Amino acid sequence: MTFRRFQSSCQIAVVVLLLALLIPPLTAASSGKCRLVRSLRDEIASYRPVVERVLSYVQDKKGYKGRTWAALSEFTDMFGSRLASTSNLENSIDYMMNSLRAENLDNVHAERVMFTGWQRRKENAALVKPRYKNLAMLGLGGSVSTAPEGIRAEVVVVTSFDDLSNKSSQVSGKIVVYNQPYVSYSETVVYRSMGASEASKYGAVATLIRSITPFSLNTPHAGHQSYSDGVKKIPTACITVEDAELLNRMYNRGTKLEIFLKMDSKFFTNATSRNTVAEIKGTTDPDKIVLVSGHLDSWDVGQGAMDDGGRCVYKLELVSSCLLWTAEEEGYIGAYAYLKGHKSELEKFNLVIESDEGTFQPYGIEFHGSETSACIMVEVAKLFDSINATTMQSSKENVGSDIEVFENINIPGLSLLNRNEKYFWYHHTEADTMAVEDPDSLDLNTAMFAVISYIIADLSVELPKS
Amino acid sequence: MTFRRFQSSCQIAVVVLLLALLIPPLTAASSGKCRLVRSLRDEIASYRPVVERVLSYVQDKKGYKGRTWAALSEFTDMFGSRLASTSNLENSIDYMMNSLRAENLDNVHAERVMFTGWQRRKENAALVKPRYKNLAMLGLGGSVSTAPEGIRAEVVVVTSFDDLSNKSSQVSGKIVVYNQPYVSYSETVVYRSMGASEASKYGAVATLIRSITPFSLNTPHAGHQSYSDGVKKIPTACITVEDAELLNRMYNRGTKLEIFLKMDSKFFTNATSRNTVAEIKGTTDPDKIVLVSGHLDSWDVGQGAMDDGGRCVYKLELVSSCLLWTAEEEGYIGAYAYLKGHKSELEKFNLVIESDEGTFQPYGIEFHGSETSACIMVEVAKLFDSINATTMQSSKENVGSDIEVFENINIPGLSLLNRNEKYFWYHHTEADTMAVEDPDSLDLNTAMFAVISYIIADLSVELPKS
Numbered sequence: 001m002t003f004r005r006f007q008s009s010c011q012i013a014v015v016v017l018l019l020a021l022l023i024p025p026l027t028a029a030s031s032g033k034c035r036l037v038r039s040l041r042d043e044i045a046s047y048r049p050v051v052e053r054v055l056s057y058v059q060d061k062k063g064y065k066g067r068t069w070a071a072l073s074e075f076t077d078m079f080g081s082r083l084a085s086t087s088n089l090e091n092s093i094d095y096m097m098n099s100l101r102a103e104n105l106d107n108v109h110a111e112r113v114m115f116t117g118w119q120r121r122k123e124n125a126a127l128v129k130p131r132y133k134n135l136a137m138l139g140l141g142g143s144v145s146t147a148p149e150g151i152r153a154e155v156v157v158v159t160s161f162d163d164l165s166n167k168s169s170q171v172s173g174k175i176v177v178y179n180q181p182y183v184s185y186s187e188t189v190v191y192r193s194m195g196a197s198e199a200s201k202y203g204a205v206a207t208l209i210r211s212i213t214p215f216s217l218n219t220p221h222a223g224h225q226s227y228s229d230g231v232k233k234i235p236t237a238c239i240t241v242e243d244a245e246l247l248n249r250m251y252n253r254g255t256k257l258e259i260f261l262k263m264d265s266k267f268f269t270n271a272t273s274r275n276t277v278a279e280i281k282g283t284t285d286p287d288k289i290v291l292v293s294g295h296l297d298s299w300d301v302g303q304g305a306m307d308d309g310g311r312c313v314y315k316l317e318l319v320s321s322c323l324l325w326t327a328e329e330e331g332y333i334g335a336y337a338y339l340k341g342h343k344s345e346l347e348k349f350n351l352v353i354e355s356d357e358g359t360f361q362p363y364g365i366e367f368h369g370s371e372t373s374a375c376i377m378v379e380v381a382k383l384f385d386s387i388n389a390t391t392m393q394s395s396k397e398n399v400g401s402d403i404e405v406f407e408n409i410n411i412p413g414l415s416l417l418n419r420n421e422k423y424f425w426y427h428h429t430e431a432d433t434m435a436v437e438d439p440d441s442l443d444l445n446t447a448m449f450a451v452i453s454y455i456i457a458d459l460s461v462e463l464p465k466s
Numbered sequence: 467m468t469f470r471r472f473q474s475s476c477q478i479a480v481v482v483l484l485l486a487l488l489i490p491p492l493t494a495a496s497s498g499k500c501r502l503v504r505s506l507r508d509e510i511a512s513y514r515p516v517v518e519r520v521l522s523y524v525q526d527k528k529g530y531k532g533r534t535w536a537a538l539s540e541f542t543d544m545f546g547s548r549l550a551s552t553s554n555l556e557n558s559i560d561y562m563m564n565s566l567r568a569e570n571l572d573n574v575h576a577e578r579v580m581f582t583g584w585q586r587r588k589e590n591a592a593l594v595k596p597r598y599k600n601l602a603m604l605g606l607g608g609s610v611s612t613a614p615e616g617i618r619a620e621v622v623v624v625t626s627f628d629d630l631s632n633k634s635s636q637v638s639g640k641i642v643v644y645n646q647p648y649v650s651y652s653e654t655v656v657y658r659s660m661g662a663s664e665a666s667k668y669g670a671v672a673t674l675i676r677s678i679t680p681f682s683l684n685t686p687h688a689g690h691q692s693y694s695d696g697v698k699k700i701p702t703a704c705i706t707v708e709d710a711e712l713l714n715r716m717y718n719r720g721t722k723l724e725i726f727l728k729m730d731s732k733f734f735t736n737a738t739s740r741n742t743v744a745e746i747k748g749t750t751d752p753d754k755i756v757l758v759s760g761h762l763d764s765w766d767v768g769q770g771a772m773d774d775g776g777r778c779v780y781k782l783e784l785v786s787s788c789l790l791w792t793a794e795e796e797g798y799i800g801a802y803a804y805l806k807g808h809k810s811e812l813e814k815f816n817l818v819i820e821s822d823e824g825t826f827q828p829y830g831i832e833f834h835g836s837e838t839s840a841c842i843m844v845e846v847a848k849l850f851d852s853i854n855a856t857t858m859q860s861s862k863e864n865v866g867s868d869i870e871v872f873e874n875i876n877i878p879g880l881s882l883l884n885r886n887e888k889y890f891w892y893h894h895t896e897a898d899t900m901a902v903e904d905p906d907s908l909d910l911n912t913a914m915f916a917v918i919s920y921i922i923a924d925l926s927v928e929l930p931k932s
Contacts, residue, residue, distance in 0.1 A: 073715055074719075077712060077715055077716055078597075079597075080597065080599055131544075131545075131546065133546055136896065216683070216897070216901070217682070217683040217685045217891065217892070217895065217896075217897035218685075218768070218895070218896035218897040218899065219683045219684075219685075219897075241901060242896075242897065242899040242900075242901045245899075245900065245901060246543060246769075246899070246900070249539055249543055249900075250543055253540075302684070303712075425683065426683070429683065429684070430602065430683075430684035430708075431682070431683035431684040431685075431708065433684065433708040433711075433712070434708075434711065434712070434715075435682070435707060435708045435711060
C-alpha cells in the first residue's frame, strides 16, 4: 500500500450482473438506526445457504482448503518482488493474464498505463564518526541519488517537524535524521513522505528517516516519497528504528556524529505497465458493475505476499474475474489511469472492493457509502456469524487504497476487516513473504470476497449512493 | 549466549564474605518437601527490610531508577558489538576496568585468556537459479572461507538429519540447505552446531542453515559451530527462516536450484583477551566466595545489549564488584580459563550467579544445587513478593552458561527467571540492541542480583553442596 492511509490494496475486479432494478423504498420505520424494509432484509438473509456452502467449501480438505495459499506461494515464489517499471512485474502480469484466461473469464485484457518509473541501484549508509557502524537502509521511492562518491556530513537528529523548525539554523549542510515516534501509520508516515522536502527548506543535504513501524528487528522499510515544488531535491532513505534511536541518544549526549551516504537510483520517464482486467458478464443487466480488485505490483523487497499478492490470487469459482492494478505503490497510478480511461462508464459502478490492509483472519466488513447502503452491508455481514466475521464498520473515510479514486466520486467502497495488528511489522520490508500468510485465513478472505461481491451483484436492488 | 543450552551470560562476579560457618542441622521434620529449621527460615525472612529498601531504591525516580538502562546504553552505544579477538572488545574491557576502579572495588584486575579467534570478512549468498534472489546470511563462527571466487552449486534441501540421511546419495558436490522446524533453542541449535559436519560426511560443499529462532523479519542469526574430527571443513552460514522456507517450497516443487556463496573469514591463532575481576572483600570469612558474573563479549552484530551487556553494567552500590567473562560466545573460553587458573580456590565458591537468558521482567529464581540449598532459595525468593518474583525453579540441569563450568564440579548455580519468551527473536542478530531493553525491568534485575548475592554471602550458613 502507499502512504495515503492505513490500507493497501490488490484488487480483484468483478464485473457482475445486477439481476434487478432499484426498487424504492428500501427503508421503513423500525427500531434502531437501520430501517431497511423487511422484504430486503429477508432477501439478504436468503443468501445464507450460499454463504454456508462457500464457507464449507473453503474449509473442506477435499474442497478448496489451502488453495489460496498454494496459488499465492506458487506465484510469489516464482516472481518475488514486483516493482513497477521492472520486467519482473510485466512477466507477472503475463502470468496472471494466462491464469485468468485458463479460468475462462470473459474479456481478459490488459490496459496500458504510463508513468515515471524509479529503480534502486547500489546504496549504503554508515555512521563514520565517532565510530563506524553500518546503517541498514532503503532509499525511498522517487529519491534522487547522491553524488557518485557519496556524501559525508555532520548529523542533526530531530524528533518532529517542530523540532526541525527549532533546530533550523543548525541544519544547513547537514544530514537530518528523523527519529519521530510511531503513533499510527497514517499519522507518522508524513515524515517519510515529506521529511526530505521539509529538511531541504533549511539547507539539509540528505535525510534519513526512522522506518514507519511499531516493531523492528533492525528492519528498514521502503516506501514512496515526493518532493514539494520549489525545494531542492535531496537524497532520502529510511533507516531502522534501532539505528534512529541510537543516533538520537548519541546526539543528545552531545557527540558529534558524521554519516556517509551513497545512493544510486534511476528514473524511467515514459515507463509503461498494465492494469489487468477480467469480467464475468451478467445477462439481465450486464452493464452494472461490482469491481473487486487488488494491486499486483509491490515494493522491490520481500515477496509482496501480504502487500498485496494475497489479494491477487483468489481463484474461487464463484468469483473468478478480477482487476489487478499496477503501480499502486507509486500513488495509485494504475487506478487513476483506469478512471481516466473509463469516465463514461463510471455511472455503472455499484460497488468497488479491495482490501490492501493485510490478509490475516477476517472478522467483518469495512464500508464507505450512504447510510442505507451501510445498512444493507450490516445485513450482509450477519451472514458470516459461523466464522465470527459479522462486524460491519461504517467509515466516513475512504476504505481501500486504489479504490479511493472511485470513492472520491461517490462510488461505494468496501474492504475486509482482518486481524492485521502486525501489518506494519512487515509492510514494505524484506519480511513481506509467505511466512506472514496463514492458509486458513487466506481461504476465509477469499470466501468473503467471493460471497459479498456475489450478493451485491445478485441483489434485486442497487446500493443507493445517497 | 553460546549453543549449549537456553541461556547466555554476562557475569558479574561478586566475591563476598560469608559471615558465619556452616551450622548443621539445617533441616527438621515439617510438612512439605522443604524442611528447613525454623531458625534458618526466620533468618532469611529477616532480610525483608533490606530487600524492600533495595527494591524501593531502584524504583525511585530520585534514587536508582533508570540508571541500569542509562549505563547500559552509554556502554553499548559507545562500543557496539564486542566480538572476541577484536580491539573493540579489548577497549570495552578497559572501559569496564576503569568503571570498576571508579566504584572503589577491591582487587580490580584482568586475567589473560588465550584462544583461537575468528572474524567475519566479506560474505554473501544468493539464489541464482531459477531466478536471482539475495539471501540474507551470517557466516557461522569458526566457519572456513569459500574459495576466493566463491562456490556455485546445486541445492539439496533437508528438514532434519534423518532427511539428510535419506537424501545422502544426492548430496555430493551440492550445497545443503537445512530447513529444520524450530522446536526449542536447545533442541534445534544442533543443526547450527553440527549441520556442516553432518552434510560434509556425504560430500556437501557448503551448508546454509535456517536461523535458530521462533520468529523472523527476514533476520539472519549468528552463532558458533565446530567441525567434527575427521570431516572436511566446509563453509557454513545461517540464512533466514523465510528464505529457508522459500528454498524448501521451490525444491519440493522439483525446481532445480543453484546458489552462489562467497565467504571470507580469518582465524587468529594465539589471540588473547581478558576476564575482568573485581572483589568486595569480606572481614569475618574473606575466603568464602559468591560469584556474580556476565559475559562482556558478544557476536559481531547488533549491540550485544541483551546478550549479554545487560548483565555487565549493574552498578548498584550493594553489589558493585564483578567478574566479566570474555569469549563466552566461542564456548565459555574465559570461564574455562578462569577455572584452570583458580583450581586451588574452587572449594571457596559457595554460589555462582549469572543470567544469560535475557534481561526482561524478572519473576523469580532458577537454581541448580542440592535439595537443602534449593529450600534456602525458596525462602529467599519469597522476599520478592512485592514485585511478583517469588517463583523458585529448582533445575536438575545447569543454569547459566559460563557458570556451567562451576556447576559441573558441584558448585551451586543461580540464574534469574525473566519474561524472556522473545529472547530468541533477538539472539545473535542485528536486533540485539537497546530497543530490546526495558528500563524498569533492568533495574529489577539489578536489584535481585544485588540482594540475592548479598543474602547468600551474609547468611550464617553456607549453601550445602549435597
